[in-house]
Amino acid sequence: MIRVMLPAHLRTLAHVAGEISLHVEGQVTQRSVLDALEVRYPMLRGTVRDHATQRRRAFVRFFACEQDLSHDLPDVPLPQAVATGAEPYLVVGAMAGG
Amino acid sequence: MSGVRVLVGTRKGAFILTSDGKRDRWDVSGPHFGGWEIYHVAGSPADPARLYASQSSGWFGQVIQRSDDGGKTWQPVGNQFAYDGVPGTHQWYDGTPHPWEFARVWHLEGSLTDPDTVYAGVEDAALFRSIDGGQSWQELSGLRDHDSGSSWQPGAGGMCLHTIVQHPNDPGRIFVAISSAGVFRTDDGGKTWRPTNRGLHSVGIPDPAAEVGHCVHRLAMHPARPDVLFMQKHWDVMRSDDAGESWHEISGNLPSDFGFPIDVHAHEPDTIYVIPIKSDSEHYPPEGRLRVYRSRTGGHEWEALTAGLPQRDCYTNVLRDAMAVDSLDPCGVYFGTTGGQVYASADAGDNWAPIVRDLPAVLSVEVQLLP
Numbered sequence: 187m188i189r190v191m192l193p194a195h196l197r198t199l200a201h202v203a204g205e206i207s208l209h210v211e212g213q214v215t216q217r218s219v220l221d222a223l224e225v226r227y228p229m230l231r232g233t234v235r236d237h238a239t240q241r242r243r244a245f246v247r248f249f250a251c252e253q254d255l256s257h258d259l260p261d262v263p264l265p266q267a268v269a270t271g272a273e274p275y276l277v278v279g280a281m282a283g284g
Numbered sequence: 285m286s287g288v289r290v291l292v293g294t295r296k297g298a299f300i301l302t303s304d305g306k307r308d309r310w311d312v313s314g315p316h317f318g319g320w321e322i323y324h325v326a327g328s329p330a331d332p333a334r335l336y337a338s339q340s341s342g343w344f345g346q347v348i349q350r351s352d353d354g355g356k357t358w359q360p361v362g363n364q365f366a367y368d369g370v371p372g373t374h375q376w377y378d379g380t381p382h383p384w385e386f387a388r389v390w391h392l393e394g395s396l397t398d399p400d401t402v403y404a405g406v407e408d409a410a411l412f413r414s415i416d417g418g419q420s421w422q423e424l425s426g427l428r429d430h431d432s433g434s435s436w437q438p439g440a441g442g443m444c445l446h447t448i449v450q451h452p453n454d455p456g457r458i459f460v461a462i463s464s465a466g467v468f469r470t471d472d473g474g475k476t477w478r479p480t481n482r483g484l485h486s487v488g489i490p491d492p493a494a495e496v497g498h499c500v501h502r503l504a505m506h507p508a509r510p511d512v513l514f515m516q517k518h519w520d521v522m523r524s525d526d527a528g529e530s531w532h533e534i535s536g537n538l539p540s541d542f543g544f545p546i547d548v549h550a551h552e553p554d555t556i557y558v559i560p561i562k563s564d565s566e567h568y569p570p571e572g573r574l575r576v577y578r579s580r581t582g583g584h585e586w587e588a589l590t591a592g593l594p595q596r597d598c599y600t601n602v603l604r605d606a607m608a609v610d611s612l613d614p615c616g617v618y619f620g621t622t623g624g625q626v627y628a629s630a631d632a633g634d635n636w637a638p639i640v641r642d643l644p645a646v647l648s649v650e651v652q653l654l655p
Contacts, residue, residue, distance in 0.1 A: 193343075195319055195344060196344060199347065199360060229347070229360035231363070231364070232345055232347075232363045232364060233344040233345055236345075237366065238366060243343065246343060279343045279344070
């Protein structure tokens with residue numbers, strides 16, 4: 187299972203508390219994780235990625251294993267520690283604005 | 285006894301204020317959607333239990349929330365606002381072409397007859413409609429496809445479609461207002477649109493009497509007299525007696541004819557309300573005195589309403605969607621400020637009192653009459 191941590195506002199929107207566990211078919215990439223997230227929690231569609239372009243929203247970041255993966259291509263495999271569930275995949279609201 | 289429910293959108297959440305028909309004691313619920321900008325919360329005219337809220341954030345974009353129980357519980361519905369076809373471009377601030385990009389929903393307007401049908405006015409300016417309770421949205425693209433569309437330019441607040449006024453008896457006729465393009469009218473339910481800005485005069489655009497390009501801030505109509513429209517423009521308070529075919533100025537003796545909201549008394553079609561603001565750069569009341577101005581003559585002659593409002597050191601603004609009236613007798617009038625106060629008058633504006641004083645900056649105020 188893939189562990190995903192959402193920022194507080196998206197946890198509220200999705201009515202979840204704490205970490206989410208997702209089953210992801212096939213290769214574990216940012217695209218496949220976010221696809222699985224949006225299938226399970228359709229209210230999150232458009233809040234992490236743009237509906238049409240699927241590009242990351244400007245003030246959202248993706249971290250894992252103490253690395254910033256925000257600028258990686260979406261189909262690059264995630265670190266093995268994320269794929270095995272040893273480490274969570276973090277969706278983070280950027281420190282910006284008020 | 286009937287009650288009222290005031291729906292308040294703020295920079296950091298929504299609040300719901302309820303009272304009985306006396307309107308002197310209030311219950312406050314909220315913040316709902318705390319931390320998010322709530323541009324607008326609107327009730328369906330066809331079913332007061334049905335509410336829609338526009339929830340947005342610079343981080344997470346647009347969410348639309350729907351309640352079927354008067355705001356006790358909410359569910360997120362559809363948030364995909366895709367422009368029809370190839371969106372094309374409008375003018376950017378520097379005059380260059382700029383692709384149409386969805387930013388947020390400014391205003392939601394429920395159908396007069398169907399709780400599942402709701403219109404959304406968005407930035408960049410376009411009109412969307414949902415006929416399934418907000419689950420999916422389709423653009424009424426005839427508006428943006430108007431010949432002038434590529435020349436529309438954003439105002440300082442963005443290029444937003446902020447006002448939607450439905451004819452009470454003719455479902456084909458809708459007025460919208462866009463900053464800063466002006467007023468457009470459809471007579472065929474949104475398929476085709478034409479600008480209705482004749483008589484507007486705006487200094488600050490190359491042709492002050494241009495067909496399109498005016499920064500209209502707000503429109504208001506009384507349902508008993510749907511051919512009469514009132515307008516608060518960037519500068520000037522205006523009136524049309526022919527469904528927008530022509531406009532004439534009614535600013536009269538106002539201390540400033542700049543402002544944002546305008547509204548009409550629920551039972552007196554010639555009684556209108558504005559809140560003068562000093563100027564387009566000094567967005568606060570003249571002399572630091574918060575005054576609602578009321579005309580009982582359909583314009584030109586205005587009286588200041590001050591009882592219960594701060595008459596010194598007040599430097600808040602009142603935004604375009606932040607005033608509303610109820611249909612009790614006497615008519616209630618409500619407005620919210622960027623300082624977080626929501627003021628109410630239960631006697632058509634003669635006397636005012638704050639319902640709440642310390643909310644986040646108020647973006648919108650709507651009111652519903654409850655059975």
